[in-house]
Amino acid sequence: MEEIKVFCPATIANVSCGFDVLGLALEAVGDEMIVRKTAKKGITITKIIGQDLPLETSKNVSGVAGLAFLEKSDYNGGFEIEIQKNIKPGSGIGSSAASSAGAVWAMNELLGRPFSNLELVQFAMQGEKLASNVAHADNVAPAIYGGFTLVRSYNPLDIVPIPTPNELYATVIHPQIEVKTSDSRKILKTNITLEKGIQQWGNVGGLIAGLFQSDYELIGRSLQDHIVEPIRSILIPGFDELKSNAISAGALGGGISGSGPSIFALSKGMDTAQKVADSIKKTYQNIGIPFEIHVSKVNTQGVKPL
Amino acid sequence: MEEIKVFCPATIANVSCGFDVLGLALEAVGDEMIVRKTAKKGITITKIIGQDLPLETSKNVSGVAGLAFLEKSDYNGGFEIEIQKNIKPGSGIGSSAASSAGAVWAMNELLGRPFSNLELVQFAMQGEKLASNVAHADNVAPAIYGGFTLVRSYNPLDIVPIPTPNELYATVIHPQIEVKTSDSRKILKTNITLEKGIQQWGNVGGLIAGLFQSDYELIGRSLQDHIVEPIRSILIPGFDELKSNAISAGALGGGISGSGPSIFALSKGMDTAQKVADSIKKTYQNIGIPFEIHVSKVNTQGVKPL
Structure with missing residues (x-):
């Protein structure tokens, strides 16, 4: 697979009582992202539609998350990213997490899943750090695992997926x-x-x-x-x-x-x-x-x- | 039924992270108690074997818990209590909770279960208040419900039974x-x-x-x-x-x-x-x-x- 288009869910972090530890992913709200392999190394963000956000890799959360991914990967090429940004930055429903999580999840798919979900969360947290100075996981964890997630511990990082009632x-x-x-x-x-x-x-x-x-x-x-x-x-x-x-x-x-x-x-x-x-x-x-x-x-x- | 003999389990409260909210009941450690109906009103503690504890109703946790029970009950008689006290007071494994919980659980059985487990916990908490000045529920809840219990909230009292893994x-x-x-x-x-x-x-x-x-x-x-x-x-x-x-x-x-x-x-x-x-x-x-x-x-x- 050379290219993949993904849905990157919006997420609700904290969920009232669970400050910094709980989060959940949404089905009807999210970004779309196309990620493709390139011979050129590094991450290139080619297009962002819907919001005015930096294309420069080191200033974009998906770029930074992608670089964290590449650093641990033995893949020799790079990736191109196009983002249809539906979630407004600063809205409080995980705009940066959607971009960070979407990028690393898609890259992992394109390379045949070399990394676990827990590792993907760790890469995506680097995007969160760029966005808010804190590498929090309570949005990126549900974005990657789906449903409700609990960040039991940050050090070491321990994510517990929690079942979601049907209705x-x-x-x-x-x-x-x-x-x-x-x-x-x-x-x-x-x-x-x-x-x-x-x-x-x-x-x-x-x-x-x-x-x-x-x-x-x-x-x-x-x-x-x-x-x-x-x-x-x-x-x-x-x-x-x-x-x-x-x-x-x-x-x-x-x-x-x-x-x-x-x-x-x-x-x-x-x-x-x-x-x-x-x-x-x-x-x-x-x-x-x-x-x-x-x-x-x-x-x-x-x-x-x- | 005029008389019942019960096992009153020792309990572990807090369970590390769950200060004031979590507790669990033990199978191999506990008191024994005989409770019988009497025509005479009120609670009479006739015998305590194994520990030097007050027989006076208002100074004994099972007496105080029993009085809280009687106050809400439409039963016209009273109860006699004999305790084989195996759990040492002050040991930290719910000695007072075992006596409080055992007394009200036994009384409820003798009267055909007029009260819910939650109400029994509320009565038993009065015994806890006598023992430690705080009407805590993290020992009496597992003593009455069994297994692990979570006291989600004290006001209003909300007890959540949690399943116990088999091994x-x-x-x-x-x-x-x-x-x-x-x-x-x-x-x-x-x-x-x-x-x-x-x-x-x-x-x-x-x-x-x-x-x-x-x-x-x-x-x-x-x-x-x-x-x-x-x-x-x-x-x-x-x-x-x-x-x-x-x-x-x-x-x-x-x-x-x-x-x-x-x-x-x-x-x-x-x-x-x-x-x-x-x-x-x-x-x-x-x-x-x-x-x-x-x-x-x-x-x-x-x-x-x-």
Whole structure:
């Protein structure tokens, strides 16, 4: 195979209680990417459609992830990348992760899968580092593995794929304001109370148990974040009202997607997720900030060929 | 039924990463208790064999738990309790929880199960409050539900039973020194770093996932506590050496049982758990403090009739 076209899913990191460790991949939102082998060494980004992003390899997340891949590979050639960028950078649904993960996943396919998913995550994390100064894995892991993933540990990196209940749908609203991941990280406190820590790991345990058992009510009860959400939500106009309306409309729960400004809600079934979208739409129209809304099944496959 | 004799299991709370939320019940270690209906109202503790503990209802954990039970019950009589106390108070393997949980479980059986397991935990928590000033649930929940339990939330109380892999065995050593739960709680810091919090909820997620999948390696990797163990282990002579020797002998991992001084290790299979016991025994003989060692399967039933 000389060339492959792939779908690179948007992802929701943190998933309320799982700050820096949990993430999930979306089915209906993502980029498209064409990757082809070249005799010329290195990574060449030939085209980016949809967003104004640097083509220069060392300044582009897929370029940097690709270079990390090449460094560990015994392949003698290089790759060309074309990106149809549908996910807006800074939206909080893993724009950089989609590009990083998509690039290395596609390269791995073209070379006959020399690397494991865990290694691909490690390469893609280099793209994340370029985007936000932190090599976090909570978006690239679900982008590569699909479904829900837990980053149990960063050192050593330990990714645990978590099963996804069949009827789980996400509703995501992206208010068109900019929140930079790096800024959104700066406002966090470096200390938390032990009491809030206990609540948080109780909820992480509950969410994982709920996902394993397809216990939607338990998933809903566990979608709570007493540590990061109270601080970051201040940056997102209408957050509290929107979340409470989403739950009134039937959502199991919700929170900030990644570092925001996108907000997500999880629901059981497409119909409810759509009702939640309608409720969110109404709430946000009153606020008067432009926005996009997505309704999507959880993608259990991760990056996939198109 | 007028009278019932029950086994009240010892329990390991916290289970390394799950401070205040996780616990498991043991099969081979526990108290025995006879509970019988009486025309006389209230709770009468007629006999305690094996330990010097107060017979006065309001000063005995099973008495206090029993009174909490009676208060919510429409039963017009009372109960008499006899306890064969095999678990030493202050050992860190849920001595008070066994008495509290055993009493209310037995009473519920005698009355035809008017209360749910969750309600029984709430009654038993009153006994815990008497014992340590904190109405914690991480010992009484596994004592009543059996197996592993997660206290997802205290307010409202939300207990999640977690499946137990078939070949999971615990080795527990009880060094004969006294560490009071209340003292052991006082030395904890009220703040933790966000970074350690992230490690902790990553490990809780990993442990829950490992238990659901019978992934013993993942269970082992997740048995880490970067928050409480470094502080509390100072109170337990030989802790670090013992833990490291247990792991060398084949244990998946281990830590402090509850607030100590008991130390536990989990192993796959009885043979390994026995080897771990031998290693621990050797280590502790060198230290020169008297001790007891137990090897036990995880008890998946909780309190049970004898």
